[in-house]
Amino acid sequence: MLQSQLFIPTLKEVSNEAQIPSHQLMLRAAMIRQLGAGIFSFLPLGYRVAKKVMNIIREEMDAIGGQEFHLPALNPIEIWEQTGRVEAMGDVMFHIKNRDGLVLAPTHEEIITVHARQHIKSYRDMPQIWYQIQTKFRNEPRPKSGVLRGRQFTMKDAYSLDNSWEGLDESYNKHEQAYRNIYTRCGLKFFVVGASSGAMGGSASQEFMVESPFGEDTCAICEDFGYGANIEVATSSLPSVSRLDENPNIEEFPTPGARTIDHLITKFSIPEDRCAKSVVCFVDGEPTLILMSGNDALNESKLQSALKATNIRHAEENELFDLTGAHAGSIGPINLKTPLKIYADKRLENANGLVSGANKDKFHFKNIDLSRDCTISGYFDLRTIKEGELCPTGCGKGLRVVNAIEVGHIFKLGTKYSQALGAMFLDETGTEHPIIMGSYGIGVERIMACFIEQSHDDKGIKFAPSIAPFDIHLLGLGLKKSEAVQNACEELDKKCKEAGFDVLFDDRDVSPGVKFNDADLLGMPVQVIVGDKNLAAGNVELKNRRTGERQILPIGEAIDSIKVMIKGF
RNA sequence: CGGGGUGUAGCGUAGCCCGGUUAUCGCGCCUGCUUUGGGAGCAGGAUGUCGGGAGUUCGAAUCUCUCCACCCCGACCA
Numbered sequence: 001m002l003q004s005q006l007f008i009p010t011l012k013e014v015s016n017e018a019q020i021p022s023h024q025l026m027l028r029a030a031m032i033r034q035l036g037a038g039i040f041s042f043l044p045l046g047y048r049v050a051k052k053v054m055n056i057i058r059e060e061m062d063a064i065g066g067q068e069f070h071l072p073a074l075n076p077i078e079i080w081e082q083t084g085r086v087e088a089m090g091d092v093m094f095h096i097k098n099r100d101g102l103v104l105a106p107t108h109e110e111i112i113t114v115h116a117r118q119h120i121k122s123y124r125d126m127p128q129i130w131y132q133i134q135t136k137f138r139n140e141p142r143p144k145s146g147v148l149r150g151r152q153f154t155m156k157d158a159y160s161l162d163n164s165w166e167g168l169d170e171s172y173n174k175h176e177q178a179y180r181n182i183y184t185r186c187g188l189k190f191f192v193v194g195a196s197s198g199a200m201g202g203s204a205s206q207e208f209m210v211e212s213p214f215g216e217d218t219c220a221i222c223e224d225f226g227y228g229a230n231i232e233v234a235t236s237s238l239p240s241v242s243r244l245d246e247n248p249n250i251e252e253f254p255t256p257g258a259r260t261i262d263h264l265i266t267k268f269s270i271p272e273d274r275c276a277k278s279v280v281c282f283v284d285g286e287p288t289l290i291l292m293s294g295n296d297a298l299n300e301s302k303l304q305s306a307l308k309a310t311n312i313r314h315a316e317e318n319e320l321f322d323l324t325g326a327h328a329g330s331i332g333p334i335n336l337k338t339p340l341k342i343y344a345d346k347r348l349e350n351a352n353g354l355v356s357g358a359n360k361d362k363f364h365f366k367n368i369d370l371s372r373d374c375t376i377s378g379y380f381d382l383r384t385i386k387e388g389e390l391c392p393t394g395c396g397k398g399l400r401v402v403n404a405i406e407v408g409h410i411f412k413l414g415t416k417y418s419q420a421l422g423a424m425f426l427d428e429t430g431t432e433h434p435i436i437m438g439s440y441g442i443g444v445e446r447i448m449a450c451f452i453e454q455s456h457d458d459k460g461i462k463f464a465p466s467i468a469p470f471d472i473h474l475l476g477l478g479l480k481k482s483e484a485v486q487n488a489c490e491e492l493d494k495k496c497k498e499a500g501f502d503v504l505f506d507d508r509d510v511s512p513g514v515k516f517n518d519a520d521l522l523g524m525p526v527q528v529i530v531g532d533k534n535l536a537a538g539n540v541e542l543k544n545r546r547t548g549e550r551q552i553l554p555i556g557e558a559i560d561s562i563k564v565m566i567k568g569f
Numbered sequence: 570c571g572g573g574g575u576g577u578a579g580c581g582u583a584g585c586c587c588g589g590u591u592a593u594c595g596c597g598c599c600u601g602c603u604u605u606g607g608g609a610g611c612a613g614g615a616u617g618u619c620g621g622g623a624g625u626u627c628g629a630a631u632c633u634c635u636c637c638a639c640c641c642c643g644a645c646c647a
Binding site: 009011012013014015016017018019034036037085088089090091092093106107109138140141142144149198216475477478480481509510511512513514515516517518520529531532533534541 | 570575579580581582595596597604605606607608609638639640641642643644645646647
């Protein structure tokens with residue numbers, strides 16, 4: 001296609017509102033323009049990339065037997081009320097103001113389940129994999145980082161319907177493999193982590209992650225990728241606090257100035273893991289004391305799922321005093337002013353010889369035996385793992401803690417939605433069961449942005465052929481001046497097309513520098529440069545945008561070399 | 570929702586504290602000539618509700634109030 005006739009308004013500079021490379025480059029390379037907070041228009045070049053990503057997704061979904069739907073974004077709120085998600089979503093869901101009873105869909109579990117209820121009646125009707133690529137609306141409180149977190153975005157969402165739990169496992173595994181194929185084909189470096197199902201419900205879930213300092217998720221990954229987990233669920237191999245043979249009675253002792261665990265460790269020579277740190281939280285409104293070993297950080301996600309709670313908040317300073325009789329630093333499980341339910345981290349299970357606050361300012365107890373001196377309602381894994389701790393698989397390697405961008409998430413939903421909406425089937429014996437479901441999502445814009453994050457330099461984007469807007473950027477230098485260059489370009493353009501390549505022919509009457517810089521910015525995998533100097537000797541130049549490698553070769557050999565170069569990506 | 574910041578031509582910006590000529594500069598755009606292998610040169614030209622509204626003042630981009638939009642940090646994140 002002729003660049004002179006296309007709308008590709010590249011920018012030399014962008015406002016400092018765009019702070020991360022992918023956002024800056026998508027603006028500069030004329031892929032997107034911002035219309036409002038978290039709202040973006042795709043320009044032709046950007047949409048070409050989006051379409052290539054969507055086609056890869058489509059091919060891989062079709063390959064596992066997926067059937068493409070197109071569901072409405074406008075949904076009757078009534079359906080969402082039946083699963084309790086109007087409340088669960090809260091402000092995230094957009095509500096239509098001038099037509100009662102309609103919302104904009106943030107995802108489509110409910111709608112899929114409704115259609116399944118209408119027609120999936122027998123175990124013989126399953127398995128099914130239904131998917132769509134569609135616009136989602138989520139009223140994010142704070143959109144950020146360009147297209148990485150928007151209020152309107154494109155998502156491939158898929159849903160599996162099965163008649164058995166084994167069937168669900170199979171559908172889930174198919175999706176996992178399809179997702180791996182999709183990211184690999186898009187040229188993304190990614191990893192997979194175990195994740196929390198959160199408010200989606202269900203038994204298991206995994207997230208597909210791209211490491212990035214701009215990621216909003218934190219993951220623990222083993223150096224050799226044998227283990228990966230979202231920090232919300234990550235565990236590590238760490239010894240429990242051992243039980244001491246000597247077990248004297250508890251004893252109060254003064255600890256002036258000791259407000260932190262570190263003070264107890266340094267000023268009173270107490271081993272870190274013998275310190276039982278107390279945290280007071282309101283769990284669904286009920287004040288609860290949580291005991292952690294040493295400086296272990298309480299992981300609220302773990303607490304939430306362990307106690308099956310929906311809302312957790314830390315107690316405020318004045319509430320702490322009212323409940324326990326002491327201020328932060330002197331709180332503990334014994335001698336509480338108000339009896340509180342007490343949970344403890346698994347590392348403290350059955351531990352003794354512990355030091356904890358006396359619920360009296362500037363005093364602690366020592367020799368605490370949790371099984372003798374306290375009533376612990378339950379021991380759970382509640383700690384947040386730290387960088388460098390050993391991999392829980394026992395491989396002996398350390399864990400890295402990294403920021404990451406979530407580009408996909410797969411869930412074993414189970415029967416939460418089918419039960420709520422009454423999507424039932426009859427098994428071989430005529431017994432009725434709820435359909436067993438899975439749900440699988442991929443963010444299309446996130447794939448694009450993540451690719452650019454991983455593949456750019458100070459000049460611009462370095463696209464892989466699989467998702468590049470064009471395969472080849474043909475640069476004609478001094479076209480007006482030289483008929484030979486013009487003819488050579490037209491000839492090459494034609495030959496490249498015949499060879500099956502998409503070609504962007506820069507036929508604009510602008511200086512060579514402009515063309516080179518635009519070409520590097522836009523980032524097509526191969527640049528073919530035709531200028532009169534090389535052409536005088538019958539040569540053209542190829543440039544590999546990724547490696548920067550250049551070849552000057554006879555025009556007749558260009559096509560074959562381009563093929564080799566593109567294959568090498 | 571809390572905290573911080575920004576809003577000036579198509580884009581990027583200076584000026585604002587300390588009110589006072591015709592609102593600065595670069596890019597882009599239009600006309601002409603020259604130029605053409607890494608964002609060309611010269612000459613001429615067009616383009617502004619200084620985010621909106623209200624106020625203070627002889628006079629407001631500049632001070633005050635208010636509303637709006639956007640960005641960043643936090644909270645939140647199916």
